[in-house]
Amino acid sequence: MDENKECLKRSRDEESSDDVSNLKKRKVDNAASSSLKSETSNEVDSEGIFSLSDDVLLILLSYLNSTDLFHLSRCDPRLFDICGDKSLWVKVNANCDGSCPSHNEQALFFHPATTHLRFVKTISNDNVTVDTCFKDDFFHTLSNYAPNLKSLVIENHILCSPAFTLENLPATITELRLPRVELLHSDQEKKSNLFQNINKMLPNLEIVDASYCQWFNPHALLALGKCEHLKELRIAGCRNLKDFIPYASIAAIIGFQQLHTLDLRYTGIVDREIACFNKTKSLKHIFLEKPDDIEDLTSDESVTDVCTTSFCMRSCETNHSPNIVFITRIPQDGGTFTDYTLETLVVRNYPGITDITLKHAQKCLKSLKYLDVTGCSCTPQQASIFKQNRPEVELIYDGVALEL
Ligand SMILES: [Zn+2]
Ligand SMILES: [Zn+2]
Secondary structure, X not given: OOHHHHHHHHHHHHHHOOOHHHHHHHHHHHHHHHHHHHHHOOHHHHOHHHHOOXXXXXXXXXXXXXXXXXXXXXXXHHXXXXXXXXXXXOEEEEEOOOOOOOHHHHHHHOOOOOOEEEEEOOOOOOOOOOOOOOOHHXXXXXXXXXXXXXXXXXXXXXXXXXXXXXXXXXXXXXXXXXXXXXXXXXXXXXXXOOOOOHHHHOOOOXXXXXXXXXXXXXXXXXXXXXXXXXXXXXXXXXXXXXXXXXXXXXXXXXXXXXXXXXXXXXXXXXXXHHHHHHHOOOOOEEEEEOOXXXXXXXXXXXXXXXXXXXXXXXXXXXXXXXXXXXXXXXXXXXXXXXXXXXXXXXXXXXXXXXXXXXXXXXXXXXXXXXXXXXXXOOOHHHHHHHHHHOOOXXXXXXXEEOOX
């Protein structure tokens, strides 16, 4: 088997391989030797994978991730041309595990029709102080390389925040996902202000995911609330949500008009904080789960039936329990209550969620399709009553879907 064929084959096998870094090292060695060989011999080009037409090779290459494409482009001049085909760089999907090339070099392949950039790392390296795969000027020049970018996903990287600022991102972005991204910045205040004016910098935003970003500061909610098109907000695992209420309540009154997905799992936020969002009529999917490291919550510091019933029509207040303290809602349009259209309600591991939540969900949440009360205080009897009355709803009780 010739070197180039071997190179391509290794590259394709790579995702299923356990020993990625070793393979990548061998591949780099291969790349060096094969480019030497193609200069000295025509034999290589006439057989094996090189007998395939450009069109066929292009189809094969479309199955590779962008990191592999980049490595492969270094193997051979013909491969460089085919790997650089614009169609392969519309949705860029870089795997940063193992020996990742600098994204600055990959950026040479970006072009005006590049709409998606995804840089994913599954292994976090505690020894690394900053991710060398993003050189500073990557973000400074991103708007030149991909001026019409729609989606930017950077996962599990450590970024140098003086370079990574919203000003540097293309204003066309609609999806910004930064789960588990750490920022290095000497100025703490600037670091926690990354999302300041996000509504002005990225006016088309529809999806923001800052899950497990400890720099996420609740005052960013004010700017996020003003993002006119924002549909999905995920801040699961953000533990720096002190003073959440003032920002969330103001933001929810003036904004979040289109928000349909809110993920607040593992944040430790409580009833009255979540209830700020009961003014957001567009909400369809709410995710709540108690973090493992918070034990023995009193009802004031936890998520209880007060939270779930705050998403409730006023007419049903007396149906559930006379003891519950309702969080008053102000009717919109001078006095008419519009129904909530919640489709997904996940409230896991909260002792303060009881049968009242099940009764409320059964009677009031008419649009509900999915309800998860795993680890809560709901009784099997009430769960069964719920399922009989609302068979169309998938009810997850203690981790399994309840059957009729
Ligand atoms: Zn990377
Ligand atoms: Zn109700």
